Amino acid sequence: MRLGHYVALIDWAERALGDAFVAVADAHAEEHEVRRTSLRFARECEQTAGQLEPFRSRYTADVGASSPPLPGQRLGGPRPGPLGLLRDLHELAVMVAECEVGWTVLAQGASGARDRELLDVCERCRSATAIQGKWLETQLRQAAPQALVVTR
């Protein structure tokens, strides 16, 4: 069993994602929608990590040797200005995508382990993560032409 390994990995990844959302919200406080929605997602990430808590103890023996965290789970920024916002949202999108893959992997593990409870958490969290991804894509699509082509 290596389920504990993945539970720990995603727990860590969601916390890192939550911190990144907070950092972007703070750095772009003048972008009202970005700030507000990023803080909302940060709270979601925290709740998500909380939902994994029972499984951390359930699969505590299965963590195995410590391994490096997911490679994409770090924010290079935050960076100022319209281009900086674009880069920050881009990185958040990568982090979210990595979490989404993580939930898929964990859900498969939960299915194999016949752990209905964990599977429910995975499905719920994966759809929340998917919405985060779609929101970032919506923002990126809108911000990109203005930041890349129009802003001097």
Added chain:
Amino acid sequence: MFDRIADPWGARTPYRAGEAWPVRVDHHLEAGYDDADVDWSRTAAVLHSNGDGLDLAVADGRLVGVRGRADDRVNRGRVDPKDLYGWQANASPDRLRRPLVRDHGELVETDWDTAMARVVEHSRRLLAEPGGSGRIGFYTTGQMFLEEYYTLAVIAKAGIGTPHTDGNTRLCTATAAASLKASFGSDGQPGSYADLDHCDAIALYGHNVADTQAVLWMRMLDRRHGADPPAMVAVDPRATPVAREADVHVAVRNGTNQALMNALQHVLITEGWIDHDYVERHTIGFSELSRTVEPWTPERAARVCDVDPGRIRAAAEIIGTSERLVSTVLQGFYQSHQATAASCQVNNLHLLRGMLGRPGAGVLQMNGQPTAQNTRETGADGDLPGFRNWANRDHVAELAELWNVDVETIPHWAEPTHAMQIFRYAEQGSIELLWICATNPAVSMPDLPRIRALLQRPELFVVVQDMFLTETARLADVVLPAAGWGEKLGTFTNADRTVHLSERAIEPPGEARADLDIFLDYAHRMDFRDRDGEPLVKWRDAEAAFEAWKECSRSRPCDYTGLSYALLRERSGIQWPCTTDAPDGTERLYTDGRFNTDPDVCESFGHDLATGASQGEETYRAKEPDGRAFLHAADFEPAPETPDSEYPLLLTTGRSLYQFHTRTKTARVPELDDAAPDVWIEVHPDDAAALGVGADDEVRVESRRGSITTPVRLGTVRRGVVFVPFHYGDWDRDDAVSAGRPRAANELTETVWDPVSKQPMFKVAAVRLTSCDGEVA
């Protein structure tokens, strides 16, 4: 004649269900004139969204009065008090008569050539550089005519190629459009005012119709005074005239609409007040909706909304057991927290009960302004014309074909830039030319200190096109004097899809020009061309613009092809769609329970209501909507700003019956201005007592954004809530602002908006009150 200021709704003409609303012709002529002295000129009302059919009285080349059109389906002769007197604003001595340009920091009079040359030179310079199209933005209005919006949309989308066009309709009607798209697949009012003639229940959600659409309220009152009156439910934190008339008034704490809506649906489902057959055949999403509202018992919602749970049950019973239900929705929902979500829940109630598309059963997602509907139809609000879907390649290609331009010219790579974002780009400097038409953001936008500062950035070139030197125009680089209603020809469409023609009754003052002529002049000077090198804008007058628009609307939900100026001169008010199949127009949409949700037809592939994330074509298609409507579900979430110890009261902003918008016209009309000359704050007597203030005492109202000073009125609001009308800017009292005592409600409001409709939340801000007694004056 009644004193229509003291008694704004006039005499009752009661009628019963199924009868025609009796005619009552209101009219008003300037002293010294009677009917024999005047010529009548056809138009409709422009100081609200109701679209009342009117005739303007003309004598000696000027307006001298007004009368209601007895033959009009909207008002059957009645005239709103604002319209009874509002026409006098046209003759104000301070109308703009000549263009102005800023020289050495001062606005000075000039001629049209000089003013337009500055605008054109600036535009050309921006467009000559890569990315230039994204440096030009338009912020317009809900008060121009259809022909003007459509012409502007073509100039912006196919001439310049900018995605940055929106209007003040973002502040007033964006949520109506967003909720209709979300529930039914496209914009377009499902119901009709005539549904009031048949209904047995009326539910009004955040809609103080008595003040905002006085003639529609007369129709409701006349039913209430007739035999078999309809039951009435009002949801409003204030004891408005509507709330006082209602059988059940649910005085929710503002910012909690979604909790109430979930509880109403909870009761409908648990009591079995559901048309299961309709839900099964014509909707998607019932099981998720049931799950979402399941925990929302009236008791739970009552705690969130701070109302008696019995009121919620009583409201649900009226909604759930009526046989012909009319619901109306306005700013209490649109300008509040979870705006699109809560407005969709009203649509849900009608879907759950199968209350659409038949006499007496209709939803009216209202508009605030007279021509707001046309900005949405023509795409002046940023959307694509004809309710087309920006994410549908075929829809974009249709427009490219119609306009004979490359598909790539038309911005369609993302959702259009909404007003709040346009102002953000202007603030950041990536929009360098902002053209503002017939609106006054320096009073109507949230967080005015910020708006004034960004409009004054020296790098931003601001063009203002208006009838008057508004607070905004004073900050402009070029001011273009515009002709007003009654001084130009065109059409416009009200909140229930009724199209009216408005004649040119008189000449505009001085050198003022119709907005259409200004846009045509700009297009000509800019020399916008189509793919074959022909002029892009191929029309030279209003009727030709209307004909061009008809082609654009062909086969879309807002099909105008059966209309013409000739027909609109023959009949007063015709509802779209009007086609060869429906030559008399169409009273109700969705009579067959088939909605515009087919992926190839729909105006939007939808959003996540909580975050505004676009869900995308693939997800939309996977739902296989196939003409079924969407039942959207959303849990309640607390508002972004709630009262705390520092700012313990909840501010809601709103309207007076006698003023319109930022009073640009109504303050120049003696009868109206005398009726509501100055700002006030309404405070609950208990809250006032706790603060030690009484009626007429001057108080300072502060939020985290700014402060105002205003006298107190006691009553009408629920405890913990205060109300300030938003009309009162400071163009007529410079000294007060310079003395640091501004009065505009939006000094206090926050820059925060609904994730889907992007409509700002003017109804939820935390404030504190302090007595001005003892302050140094």
